[in-house]
Amino acid sequence: MRAVIRGLTRxxxxxxxxxxxxxxxxxxxxxxxxxxxxxxxxxATRGATxxxxxxxxxxxxxxESAATEAPVLSGGKRFVSEFGTFIAPNITNDxxxxxxxxxxxxxxxxxxxxxxxxxxxxxxxxPYDAYAKAEPQxxxxxxxxxxxxxxxxxxxxxxxxxxxxxxxxxxxxxxxxFNSDDWVVAGDLTPEQTRGRYLVEALGHxxxxxxxxxxxxxxxxxxxxxxxxxxxxxxxxxxxTPGGLTWSEAEIAQYLFSGLTPDFDSAGGVMAAVVRNTxxxxxxxxxxxxxxxxxxxxxx
Amino acid sequence: xxxxxxxxxxxxxxxxxxxLAVAQGGPDPIAGAIKARQAHMQLYQHNIAVxxxxxQGNTEYNADAAVAAAGNLVALSSLNQMTYWPAGxxxxxAEGTRALPALWTSMDDVIAKAMAFNAAALxxxxxxxxxxxxxxxxxxALGGACGSCHESYRQPN
Numbered sequence: 001m002r003a004v005i006r007g008l009t010r011x012x013x014x015x016x017x018x019x020x021x022x023x024x025x026x027x028x029x030x031x032x033x034x035x036x037x038x039x040x041x042x043x044a045t046r047g048a049t050x051x052x053x054x055x056x057x058x059x060x061x062x063x064e065s066a067a068t069e070a071p072v073l074s075g076g077k078r079f080v081s082e083f084g085t086f087i088a089p090n091i092t093n094d095x096x097x098x099x100x101x102x103x104x105x106x107x108x109x110x111x112x113x114x115x116x117x118x119x120x121x122x123x124x125x126x127p128y129d130a131y132a133k134a135e136p137q138x139x140x141x142x143x144x145x146x147x148x149x150x151x152x153x154x155x156x157x158x159x160x161x162x163x164x165x166x167x168x169x170x171x172x173x174x175x176x177x178f179n180s181d182d183w184v185v186a187g188d189l190t191p192e193q194t195r196g197r198y199l200v201e202a203l204g205h206x207x208x209x210x211x212x213x214x215x216x217x218x219x220x221x222x223x224x225x226x227x228x229x230x231x232x233x234x235x236x237x238x239x240x241t242p243g244g245l246t247w248s249e250a251e252i253a254q255y256l257f258s259g260l261t262p263d264f265d266s267a268g269g270v271m272a273a274v275v276r277n278t279x280x281x282x283x284x285x286x287x288x289x290x291x292x293x294x295x296x297x298x299x300x
Numbered sequence: 301x302x303x304x305x306x307x308x309x310x311x312x313x314x315x316x317x318x319x320l321a322v323a324q325g326g327p328d329p330i331a332g333a334i335k336a337r338q339a340h341m342q343l344y345q346h347n348i349a350v351x352x353x354x355x356q357g358n359t360e361y362n363a364d365a366a367v368a369a370a371g372n373l374v375a376l377s378s379l380n381q382m383t384y385w386p387a388g389x390x391x392x393x394a395e396g397t398r399a400l401p402a403l404w405t406s407m408d409d410v411i412a413k414a415m416a417f418n419a420a421a422l423x424x425x426x427x428x429x430x431x432x433x434x435x436x437x438x439x440x441a442l443g444g445a446c447g448s449c450h451e452s453y454r455q456p457n
Binding site for chain 1: 345348349352355356357439440442443444446447448450451454456457
C-alpha cells in the first residue's frame with residue numbers, strides 16, 4: 001500500500017514538473033526578429049501621424065493634464081479592470097524613468113510583441129495585439145517622433161494587480177490563447193477599405209473598447225466592434241458595426257474630425273479624446289475608417 | 301481685460317449671489333436655470349446644424365446663411381450666463397440635468413473652455429463667408445470646443 005502511494009506521488013510530481021515545463025515553454029515571450037527593422041530609418045513627420053492614429057497620448061498622458069500640442073507622456077492614468085488596476089507608465093525619452101536608455105528596436109518590440117527589454121510580458125492593457133499588425137516602418141517612425149516629445153522624470157507606478165494575475169509569465173499563455181496575427185475582416189477590400197482596416201485593426205485599436213471580451217479578458221472576435229460593457233462600469237460602449245451604426249460614411253468622417261454627431265450633439269466622454277487624435281489624421285484616413293466600418297460584419 | 305473675460309468672471313462671482321437671490325421662493329429657480337441653459341445648448345445645435353449641413357454637402361453652400369449662423373454662435377457664446385448655474389442645479393442633486401459637480405469647482409477651466417468656443421465661433425464667422433472648404437475646415441475647432449467641455453463637465457450617456 002505504501003509503495004503504491006509512493007509510486008503515485010512520484011507520478012503526480014513528475015506530471016506536475018512536466019506540466020510546469022510545458023507551461024514555461026508555451027508562455028515564453030515571442031521576440032521581434034532583428035530582421036524586422038533591418039535597413040529602416042524612422043521619420044518623425046510620418047511618425048506624428050502614426051502616433052495620432054495609435055492613440056498613445058490618450059493613455060500615457062498624465063491624468064488631469066490639459067490637452068497640449070506636445071503631450072507629456074509621463075503616465076499615471078489608471079485603468080480599472082476585473083483583473084486589477086493598471087497604471088500607465090512613463091514612456092518619455094527620459095534616461096532614468098522613461099525609454100531614453102532603450103534602443104529603437106526595444107521600443108518597437110515592446111509595442112508590437114508586448115515584451116520588455118528584459119524579456120518580461122506586458123499586460124494587455126497595452127494593445128500590442130493590434131500593434132503587432134502594424135508595419136515595422138510605421139512603428140519606427142512613431143518611435144522617432146516619440147523621442148522628440150518633452151521628457152519627464154516622474155517614476156512609473158507599479159500596477160495594482162493581485163495574485164494570480166500578478167504572475168506576468170502567465171500572460172504568455174494568455175497571448176497564445178487570444179492573440180492573432182490575422183486581420184479580423186478578411187476578403188477582398190478596396191484600397192480605401194484596406195487602409196481603414198489598417199487604421200482600425202492595427203493602429204487605432206478600436207476593438208479594444210468596442211469588442212466584447214470573454215471571461216479571461218480575451219476579445220471575442222466573432223463579435224468584432226459589436227459593443228461591450230463600459231470598463232468604468234456605467235453605460236455601454238456602442239456597437240459600431242453596420243448593425244449598430246447607421247450613419248453615412250460622410251457623417252462618420254465628420255464625427256472623427258469635429259466630434260459632431262449627425263444631429264449636432266458632440267462627442268463627450270472617452271470619445272472626445274479619440275476624436276482629438278483622429279482630427280489630426282489626413283481627411284483620406286478618416287474617410288478610410290468610415291469605409292472600413294461599412295464592411296465590418298453586421299452584429300446586432 | 302477683454303469684455304468677454306470680464307463678463308465671464310462676473311458670472312463666476314455672481315453664481316453665488318444669484319443662488320442666494322433666487323432662493324427666496326416663487327417659480328422653481330433651479331428648474332428654470334436648467335431649462336434655460338439646455339435651451340441655450342439647443343440654439344447652439346440649431347445653428348451648428350446649418351453649418352454642418354453645408355459642410356457635409358447635405359445642403360447647398362450659401363455664404364450669407366453660413367455667416368448668419370456663425371454670427372448667432374458668436375452672439376450666443378457672448379451672452380451673460382450668470383443665472384444659468386445656481387448652486388444646487390448639478391447632476392445628482394437636481395433632476396433632469398447632466399451638468400457634473402466638477403463644473404462648479406473648476407471655474408477657471410470652464411471659463412477657458414467657454415472662451416475657446418467663442419474663439420472657434422469667431423473663426424467660423426470669418427471662414428464661413430470665404431468658401432465651402434474654409435467652412436469645412438473651421439468645423440473641427442467648433443466641434444472640438446463643444447467636446448472639450450462636455451468631456452469634463454457633462455455626465456456621459
